[in-house]
Amino acid sequence: MRYKLTIEYNGAGFSGWQIQPDARTVEGELEKAFSKILQRDIDLIGQGRTDAGVHARGQVAHVDIENVADVQKLIFGVNGLAGKEIYIKTIEEVHSDFHARFDATSREYAYTILKDSSPLQEHLGWSQNGDLDSTKLHECAALLNGEFDFSGFSKFNEENFTTLCTIQKSTFEEFDDKWVYRISANRFLRNMVRRITGTIVEVAKGKLTVSEFSELLENPDADVKSFTAPAKALVLEKVFY
Structure with missing residues (x-):
């Protein structure tokens, strides 16, 4: 069975x-x-x-x-x-022909960004000691809607048959002590969510512009550096079939 x-x-x-x-x-x-x-x-x-x-x-x-x-x-x-x-x-x-990988239609991840240091939450969140521009967080998230080439936001993997992924949801939820970034797509590349999140945070800190983020999204060969957020704050929430 x-x-x-x-x-x-x-x-x-x-x-x-x-x-x-x-x-x-x-x-x-x-x-x-x-x-x-x-x-x-x-x-x-x-x-x-x-x-x-x-x-x-x-x-x-x-x-x-x-x-x-x-x-x-x-x-x-x-x-x-x-x-x-x-x-x-x-x-x-x-059923005997069910396949956990090939039958999946989408996956959803959540990434937790802490507004300040929190010893109780540190192991599951990425602390930002300083204000992030929440408007820019939402602006960047809203740009991620549809199909894009994410080679500029992922680690090279020779096994990838394509670097195109279709984003179905990209939103930030704000709470008193944290932001939670939720993103779902038909597929994800290696380090993709962490690089998207890390780069958005750089924009929210004022170290990159929303336009630069958009440029890298539209053109993976653009002269814009992506940044990788730590693994500890990322959770695979659900797989859809």
């Missing part, structure tokens, strides 16, 4: 989602836990990667499991072995 898993994790102690040699990853820890209980190799297929240090509230993966009488008991055991940083929230039986 094929099962769809929804997974939450704190990415601080991992080198990302995808299995890597000699590195601790979320996928690697989950596969080890499944294999230990089932006494056979298990291949977990995620909807996509998250970078080192990035968190997830709604990562999705699928797995094929045979001859298991009680899948809820199995997941209880996997959660126990995987440790407190990872938690499988739900498991549901899906």
Whole structure:
């Protein structure tokens, strides 16, 4: 049977989602836990990667499991072995041709920008000691609507078949102590959300202009430098099917 898993994790102690040699990853820890209980190799297929240090509230993966009488008991055991940083929230039986990656229609991320230093929130937010121009935050976010070539806002990856992505939502929510940037798209490139966010913050600080941000968005080869925000404040919120 094929099962769809929804997974939450704190990415601080991992080198990302995808299995890597000699590195601790979320996928690697989950596969080890499944294999230990089932006494056979298990291949977990995620909807996509998250970078080192990035968190997830709604990562999705699928797995094929045979001859298991009680899948809820199995997941209880996997959660126990995987440790407190990872938690499988739900498991549901899906059709045998369901694919966590290829069937996904969009993904949504949230990035938290703290208005001031906050020891209680520092591990999940990026502190800005000084005012950001909220008008410029909203102006930049509003420019991200539709399909763009994001090669100017991403780390080169030879596996990319295209650097075009379609943005479906790009908004800032303001609270007393923070801003939360929410962005959803059909696909994301490596470091893309962090570079978009980091560059928008540079605009809000007055170090770049809205026009320069727009220029880089419209022309990836423009002579405008992008900036990368820290991984610790980024969360994969949800994957849509």
